[in-house]
Amino acid sequence: MGYDSLIERVGSFGLFQKRLFVLFFLNGIPNGLLITSIVFLHFVPTHRCKLPFYERQYNQENPSFNYSEGAIPEVDNVKCYNGYDYVSDTGIKSAMMEFDVVCENAWIKPLISSLFFVGIAIGTLSGSISDRFGRRPVFLAFTFIQFFSVFCTSFPPDITTYGVLFVLCGLSQTINFMCAFIIGAEFTTPDRRNFLSISSFVSYSVGYLIGPFFSYFIPNWRWLMRLNGLIGILYIPYQLTLNLNNYFRLIPESPRWLLSNGKRKTAITVLEQVAQMNNCAVNQQEEIETILLTDSSENNLSNKKEDELDVTKDDDTAGNILFRFFGSNSEFKNAYYDHGHFIFLVGIYFGISLSVDTLSGDIFINCFLMGLIEIPGLIAAFMGVKYCSRSYAHSGFMFISGFACLLAALFKNVYPTVTLMFALIGKTANAGVFYIVFVHTAEIVPTNVRHFYMCAGSFAGRVGSVIAPFFGYAVELFGVFAPYLILSGVVLTSALMTLLFLPNTHLKRLPESIAD
Structure with a gap:
């Protein structure tokens, strides 16, 4: 096609x-x-109820408590009224420890993590924002919101406020990531799209990799979140317009989006x-105009969108688009099937990531390995x-x-180190699938609704991420065998269906409209 x-x-x-590769790498x-x-932030070490009488025996020669207080008349579990003592050699002071999210409140821990992914799910539903208003302004706005919300998360006085702020963190992070990925895909050709798009994923893994170092040297959760928020200062240049001969932005608007929305001159x-x-021998505007005019497909792209394809029309709601997607074009069905099994992929990815503290070994080393193995x-x-x-x-x-998770379940009670090894293999494969899913889906849907459909389809997968925090909770309650066995089963089934039904888009050009 012409573009x-x-x-x-x-x-x-x-x-x-x-340069775009470097910028999006740093952004991720x-x-x-x-x-x-x-x-x-949600680490919970070994803990017990505070025992006031025990705390008062600081002077062993003159203990200031009655020995009758240590009597155990019955063995019923009772609520701790004096708080908890946490026993850990990691030095971590987590939010869950500060808010005493343990024992009868232990269910709040996975719930708070799920709220972060609820924010991500809401962010995926906001995909039409960049399809309507442009990739660049949405990307920049939510980059700012992301760092601001992360910084504010370090100040909540209670667990409820903490959870609400976590929703905002997840929402802004998702829209930022999706916009960056799409801008990268739309600024290059099919043979280079793979390389440019992967920058967002490798940078995510690099961030995952250095996270344990930040947490090791900044064990207090409030200061850790403040640092994560203040990192946003380094991204202020992304917002600027620089003068290089003519004005030029570090991250300009996607020409593909501009042409799809009739903004030919800006494109x-x-x-x-x-x-x-790029030092290409193009005779400025005249030659570009000639290329656009002589290519009929691009000429159609630059004209005003037909009413039935215009996602900005009042009568063309998301529901109508979905109806046409499912009813008239097999690629639309493929796009949504591609994300139908994404629920299992996302669930197992974050299930392994967030349950790293349930694996044998040091939590810092395990978390570092989880990031390193993604690369x-x-x-x-x-x-x-x-x-x-x-x-x-x-x-x-x-x-x-799927097979790695199955083997991790089988060896858990016999060889904990082997279980860790297979968990790392499963995480490696999941990181790869994450990247392939985004590339595959971006190549199935047309330009004028690409962000909308990637986000709307990805929303189904976010159900898996919302459930994922409860995976570690289930491991603590029931052991590793049943949860890992269930996950491996659904992933293997989904892998078979992917092989049988999804089309190949290798080196094919991005579709410009539903008709393509």
Whole structure:
């Protein structure tokens, strides 16, 4: 189609795209950092009720308590009225410890984590915002909201306020991430799209990787969240417009979105500046205009959208779009099937991530390994997407993840270290599938509704992330066998269905409209 040939003309992977790669790489690090922080924010060590009479025996020669207070007349469980003592050699002072979210209140811990993912789910439903108002303004606005909300999370006086702020953190992080991913995909051609898009995922893993170091040196949860929020100061340049010959933004609006919304002149201006930065021999506006006019598909793209395809029309609601998606185009069905099994993928990914404290070994080392192991998984997924059928790569990584979880369940009671190893393998494969799913879905749906459908479809997967925090809670209650066995079963089933039904989009151009 015309847009991809035009991008090739102005440079499909020149200095501009490389700079965009670096910017989005840096943008994704705080997202992974926040997920890792949850493990330490919600860490609950061994604990017991405070015993006032025991605390008063600081002078062993002159104890100031009655020995009758230590008598145990009955063994019924009673509520702790004097707080809790926490026994841990990690030095962590978590939010759950400060708010005493233990014993009869233990269910609040997974609930608070779920609220973060509720925010993510709400964020996925906001996908039409960038389809309507543009990728760049939405990306910048929610980048600011993300860091501001994270910083505010360090000040709540009670667990309720803490949970509400967590919802806002999840919402802003998701919209930020999705916009960055889509801008990267729309600024390059199919053969380079894979490389540019993976920057968001590798940076997430890097953030996950460095999170344990932050938590180790800043064990107080309030100061940890303040640091995570203040990191946003480093991203102020993203908001700026710089003067380089002509005005040029660090992150400009997507020309593909501009053309889809009839903003031809602005799109040409951006493309001119991309060509200039990439040192491509394009005779400025005249040549770009010629390319657009001579390509009928791009010419249609730059015209006003037909009424039946215009997602901004009052009578073209999300429900109507969904109806057309399911009723008239098999690719729409594929996009939503692609996310139908995403619920299991997301559930197992965050289930393993947030239950790292239930595995044997040091929590800091385990969390570091969970982040480190994602990078080879993403590299393998990158190679799989580059050289293999999307459906083969997709299902292959899911099969590996499912079998790894199954083996982790089988060895838990015999070899805890082996269980950790298989949990890491499962996490590696899940990281790869996460990347493949986003690439696959972005290549199925058309430009004018791409963000909307990626977000709306991803919402189904967020059901899995909302349930995921209760996975670790279930492990604590019932042991690791049953939860891991159930997860492995549904992932293996989903892998088989992916292999059988999802289409291959390897090296195919992005569709511009529903008709494509």
